[in-house]
Amino acid sequence: MQDVERLKQELNQLNAEYVKIKDIPPEERAEFGRKMNEKKQEILAQIAAAEKAAIDAAVEPLDITAWSGTNEALPEFYTAEMGSKHPLMTELDRVIDIYQLMGFDVVESRQLDDEFHMFDSLNFPKGHPARDGYDTFRTEEGLIPPAHTSTMQHRVLKKYKNNLASGKPIAVVVPGRVFRNEDVDATHEHTFYQCEGVYVSETCAMSDMLGILREFFEKYYEQKLNIRTQPGYFPFTEPSLEFMIEKPKSLGGKKGDYLEMLGCGMIHPNVLKMAGIDPEKYHGFAWGGGIDRLVMLRYGLKDVRLFESGNLNFLREF
């Protein structure tokens, strides 16, 4: 506290010196004022830091090796019924379980990546308008918090390409957090979760991709589903599709009520080539879709913003 007292005295002296301003020539007054103000701000900052230090200094040390405070009862765990797991995480675990049952390995997606993985390695030509469709954030260094889990495709293909030589397919799913520069409302979040799938073998076909996807959604929603596709466009798949399911009756769906669940397609030969896989010999397919929407549908949630709200009144429902 002595420091603070001393600094406050300095400040008072400084304020007193301000009076001198009327004794100096008018053309020098601005410069004088500026310098005085600089000094003043410096002292104020020092006072704030010293006060903070003083507040922080006023603590008693404790025995960090003990199990309880002196004369205190041993602390207790909270009861199980207070506990909860985040619904996005439990559902993501469920999603991954289903894919693992189908023989897919898991690789988690990064949360800060670069232009190469996000776009270049995925056959987006430089400066192509398709890059705009992703509303990406960028850092000062030009790094990208990924806007899709496809940012991991190139890595996964490279990591697993030895599978192919030994006659095994590449079969990997990539869950992860992604980011889009979007205004937030009940159905849009700038931060959300996706799950990507990548499959490569000598003989795989689009029929396999559609088969796997239907199988996944039927397992996830625990019922038979009608599916539909529509043409899409992604530079990293050719052909590209949007995959839809008819909203299950049990979840309030009506006939003909189709929901877009994910984008998918046969991996573009350039993407395979860039990862060192011969596109003449091998084919692959990939897909990616949002987890948040899947979970909202399953629980009938109307507001995506709740997921990242940290509100325990909501989270303890799960």
Place this chain on the structure above:
Amino acid sequence: MKISLNWLKEYVDVKVPDDELTRLIGARLVEVEGVIDETHKYDKIKVVKVETAEKIPGTHLTLCQINDGGEELVQVVCGAPNVRAGMLAAWIAPGAIVPASVHEDAPFVIGKRKMLGKYDSNGMLAGADELDFGGDHSGIVEIDPEIAKPGDLLADVFNLNDLILEIENKSLTHRPDCFGIIGFAREVAGILGVKFSEPIFPPAGLEFSSTSYAGTPREPSLRDEPLGSGRNIRVENSNHGTLREKQISENSNIKIAITDSEICPRYTCAEVKVAQAVVEEKYLTKMRVLIAKSGMQSVSRIVDITNYLMLLTGQPLHAFDRDKFVAVGQTENPKIIVRAARPGEKLVLLDGKEVICNENDILITSNDVPVALAGAMGGANTEIDEGTKNVLIESATFSLYNLRKTQMAHGIFSEAITRFTKGVPASETYNVLAEAVRQMNAEPVDLNDAWPGYHGGTVVKITTDEINGLLGTDYSKDLIVRTLENVGFGITSTGDAAGGTPAARSREASTVGEAAAAGPVEQLVIESPIWRTDIHIKEDIIEEVGRLLGYENIQLSLPLHGTANRDEIFEFKHEVRDLLAKFGTNEVLTYSFVSEKLLEKAGLKKSNSYKIVNSISPDLQLVRQTLVPSLLDKAYLNIKLPVDKFAIFEMNKVYQKDLGFDDEEVPVEKINLGFVVAERKNSETAFYKAKKYLDLLLKHFGVNVSYVPLKNHSPMAQPFESKRSAEVVLENGEVLGVVGEFKNSVKNDFKLGDYTAGFEIDLELLCKNKAHHKNINFIKKEMRDLTIKTAKTYGEIAKRVHEVICENGYEAEIMPGAIYQPEGASEKNMTLHLEFTKFDEKIMPILENL
């Protein structure tokens, strides 16, 4: 983009119902975002003849008797200045809805009413704006007596009972040819399995005046070339291709110079004389109706024609006042230079706004003076106005990459630039330009066309096996050929066709080598049509076949393959989540981006965070370095709710600039576990609660640590108070993390009470050090309590007791008991619970004497 089904059906014969057509378009061509039902929008709106029209004195109103085709005349009061006896008008009958209000929350229903207290007025005579044909409110619409008679329904005359498809443009990013009705119709024909007949543009007979047109005489066949003349320029008909391969004509008075053919592959320009450039059409035209249905506004005759043709063909056009153009460039004849803008160059556009160009913009210049921001908007200095007599019509294509940057830099999102940024093919400019000249009914004066010419489409060689192999189908060769030919592909086949089309591909025998051994492989040699700039590789052809024949017709299959490997960290998080939730804590997820303020409050340096340059708000500007600050923020939120007591945790990724980059040259990534416990009313020491949870976790995974005084200066440790926190150190000396209470200033700034503590640890490090097996020692245990009076720490005592037990050859686990310090005493009484698995009473006296 909006597509009128009625307009579409003018170009393709549709035999399926509209809902099926919409479904097929959605399933096989584009994403249909919505369907606007206009089938009843113009109900009860009739064409009527104004029989008498008398001004009501002292007002702007006119009392009209109209003939609606019925027995008796109907009286309507009309406020429009252009109402007159003898004209045909559109009458909204009482009880009908004003079309412009159909989609509003409260549609406006027209009734009967008394005007000025004495004139009955039944319904209204409608202006273009009320009919939803654009913003013109200057008068009522007049209808051409050549096309309608009183009593006709307006909807029948103009084919208005329609469905409008709203197309998600993003799903057509690679298909510039589909950004016009004709291209769209061609695809629909392909989907319906019928051959598309290309409309002929312009019809035979149009000719540029031979006296003033000084260019090379054109071959007659060029004038009646079909729009998108791919048919003429296929390999089998390649002589037409050479016709096009002419350079800029030296004989034309229009001089065109393109400094870089990358930024402008083709520039075609015609000069025409017009009687009057800016003229209101007397009658409501079908063109105006179609422009409105497509979501655009009618402007003036010449601009409307250019817009209409863009909507029809996908090729944008632009019209300059020719005389202003040469005046700006101070030349006698038009001298067009297309070039990249110089940074800082300025141009005032048609909307009155001045743009400051950068080097990515493309400029159309008159002898180097800018007159248009290419592809985006014309300049004000060459605008068409009432005095315009001579017009230059531009039909060109530009680099989509440059225009995309122009679009972003200047925020121009016109229908034209939307098309240009998809990569309009260079093939259409002449045809569309010629059609524009015809429709303008203008006198052609001169023409020039800067284009190196068409060198044929992309040729792709592919086998039916390859197509069926990738799709998982067994389409016959005939079906594939027919499907592709319907949408303009040229196909020849090579090799031996004996044995017919191979049946369904056998998965086991699908490699090229084996197929070759089975006999000569029949290859399809496929040439893309001139308008398909998106066809490059086999997969593009496969997409066409799969899409046009319907992905829904593919039989689904499931590939069989081996078992999966478990992902260690993913499984580990799963286990942590289960464990912590079982003990009453709550998992949360918080944003990866945080504010400068939050870091400051937690004592972290913002310079160690990656900064987002285009963040949504200052609250989300920095990539977080650790998890606890976000949790402190959420702790405050929950205390305020109020939730009386809780422990929240998050497992997520964090980044610190200090950690640098990894082998892949991307920032080093850490997976942390952050944990914060807080209670509203609890006077005990929160530290021990947080530590208890950490101990639970460590014990569960069989990891031994020691708690040492906090001297760690890592970002993780910053919010923690060093006197009331511990560094968590693994047996190998690595620092796992930190556990403790927070600095007073941190608690103050986050508005949290005294009972707040937490920990943050490196989750990957914990996972790496977890014990892979657990010894279950299920034998009878001897329990003893030991109380020691001491001034030492619990850790020191427990360690000493453990040593003594081991030294004497016994085994025990030490569990904590109470710590009691009588008032005024300098020493504490520490109780330890000892669970012996190897025990003899002899040990107790030794321990008690410690």
